[in-house]
Amino acid sequence: MYLYTAQEMRDLDRYTIESMGMPGVALMENAGGACARTLMKRFPEAKRVVVLAGSGNNGGDGFVIARYLSTAGWNVSVWRSGPAEKMSPETRAFHEVCRNMGLAVKPFEPGREGELTTDLGQADVAVDALLGTGVRGELREPVRRIVQTLNRSRPPFLLSVDVPSGVNTDTGEVAGEAVHADLTVTFAAPKWCHYLLPGAKACGEVEVAPIGIPQAAVERHPPRTRINGPALWEDHLLPRSRWSHKGTHGHLLVLGGSRGMLGAAALSGMAALRTGAGMVTLGVPQGQEIPLSAKVTEALVWGWPEGDDRCFTRATPPDWEKRLSGFDAVAVGPGLGRFDGETEWLEDLLFSIPCPLVLDADALNGLAGNPSILKKRGKPTVLTPHPGEMARLTGISVKEVESSRHRIALELAEKTGAAVVLKGTYTVIAFPDGRQVVNTTGTPALAKAGSGDVLTGVLGALLARGLPVESAIPLGVHLHGLAGRLAVTASDHSVLASDVIEKIGDALHQAR
Incomplete structure (x- = not known):
């Protein structure tokens, strides 16, 4: 198994989408579906979940997770960290699917910390889909405030998508606030932060989920690091x-x-x-x-x-x-x-x-x-x-x-x-x-x-x-x-x- 840096993973995604013709929405669908299935396997009975979604592709994974869990009978509450117009095209598409399904997608704004705290306090599970592999340095607003609220009102189980928000993918650095997950589901292959302190502690258990990236793409863009095997x-x-x-x-x-x-x-x-x-x-x-x-x-x-x-x-x-x-x-x-x-x-x-x-x-x-x-x-x-x-x-x-x-x-x-x-x-x-x-x-x-x-x-x-x-x-x-x-x-x-x-x-x- 390979181990990727953030840039190596971006290059692999880009090659898969642009050169091999795999739609980006398909990769996002597979990623979010993998996370949702993991939660449903761990919690066979439907639970109350809060999904925190960003405006990038990590947020798109979160909207897919929300859709899957809602369809499976879970009580789902979704909070997004930024305006819809700043979302990537793929993320916006899944955001609209959630809205069309009648899911309550709440925009986080200053002054709504109390409402988010209430939702988190009533939840059994939280999903951190705020930021992906591109984090460097301290979190910016409004994500920083969302993470602070999450850390204060943490549900019994917390899943992070790919990388806990606030953890540097390539160094494991935590510059300020960061999510501390019970489980991190990462895609295609592990990243450096899953093995480097202090980020590795923030990841909790790490599970690698395949998302349909063809082996030919991996062979075309092999990273320099492998997991021993x-x-x-x-x-x-x-x-x-x-x-x-x-x-x-x-x-x-x-x-x-x-x-x-x-x-x-x-x-x-x-x-x-x-x-x-x-x-x-x-x-x-x-x-x-x-x-x-x-x-x-x-x-x-x-x-x-x-x-x-x-x-x-x-x-x-x-x-x-x-x-x-x-x-x-x-x-x-x-x-x-x-x-x-x-x-x-x-x-x-x-x-x-x-x-x-x-x-x-x-x-x-x-x-x-x-x-x-x-x-x-x-x-x-x-x-x-x-x-x-x-x-x-x-x-x-x-x-x-x-x-x-x-x-x-x-x-x-x-x-x-x-x-x-x-x-x-x-x-x-x-x-x-x-x-x-x-x-x-x-x-x-x-x-x-x-x-x-x-x-x-x-x-x-x-x-x-x-x-x-x-x-x-x-x-x-x-x-x-x-x-x-x-x-x-x-x-x-x-x-x-x-x-x-x-x-x-x-x-x-x-x-x-």
Whole structure:
């Protein structure tokens, strides 16, 4: 499934109408009908509803909804936000249908707030069809006053059409007043605001309704962003060949596990093995091999020359180049720690590793001073920051990162030439060529130390197995989120990172 910006959706609508001959009134009829059917399904017995309709196409959807519900026996009250002469032609046509049916269509004017409040107070359901995908900045009058009245006198259930009025479609920004829906029915495909805060909270539950846009039109105007799903990776989840062996499925090196943080490296290694890597080597500072071997008996353990406090040192092992030839992917960061010379150490690694590389945790912090150096690496690289690490990489605040997750992730991908996995409720994956993927399989259960280490191992394993970056990353993020969901058996408070690892196999099975 694709995800659209406001402009991409306008272009798709325009092409569907002008080039494919689909009448705009047909799309409006389908959109309003979909919303009405959703309400009738949720409320099998007729209810009292107030429909708030604007003068644009969103308002036309509202008039269609009012017609459908009235025909189904609902008690319908309609309020419009502007004069009829300012309506789009399609909206005006459906406005006239409602009037001809005898529905009371009341124009909202200053001083009628009390009447609208009374209607809303008596209603079971309200429909927000005031504004569509073109909102930028604060609401203008009279819509602002209508929304204020709605927020003060909110019925038990509120449906927003496409996008809640007051929410910026492309950023999720809420500049002032905004409708806070229980359900948003959006058309053809999701929009960015359905996944970006604070707009995503205002949307409530989101349901996508087809409205008859032909697939040929979608193929002619594909957006740059997709919702994560099997189409991106299903060709790489085939059963193993009966002739395969451990060398067939890749060898991953994980560098991390400094003193006091061995658990992070162990989690990454176990996650990689569960994801199907044929072999995993855990590279840890010398002296940490014995305790780590007791934790992870299935992985190989290798001691790196240690520095102070059993951390890494810039000195490379004498057999480093020889060993490198045996690895198919490398992950650096789980339990790495901070140490003198870490930036130089990391830069040496970047240009000596000839295979795909995943950077997480303190490996990202070591890059914070000069992330653009990655552009010179010339090999597939994946960055997996949480918002705090992203803030350090980009030199901005966590608040700024969270206010524009998709834009910040894409800018870093373009700056570094690396694929960026910005972790969060809806993890955003950004590729240097401008493509993006939004993941929807996460769960609050993953808000636990060690979850990021598990993701690093999953991604490293898929890259070691030879999956291309554009498939490995969406698949890995999907599996990680799905395994987190499957790990919730009693409470999402009590899930451990090790529980998530145990469910990777089930997630792989379900993903096929």
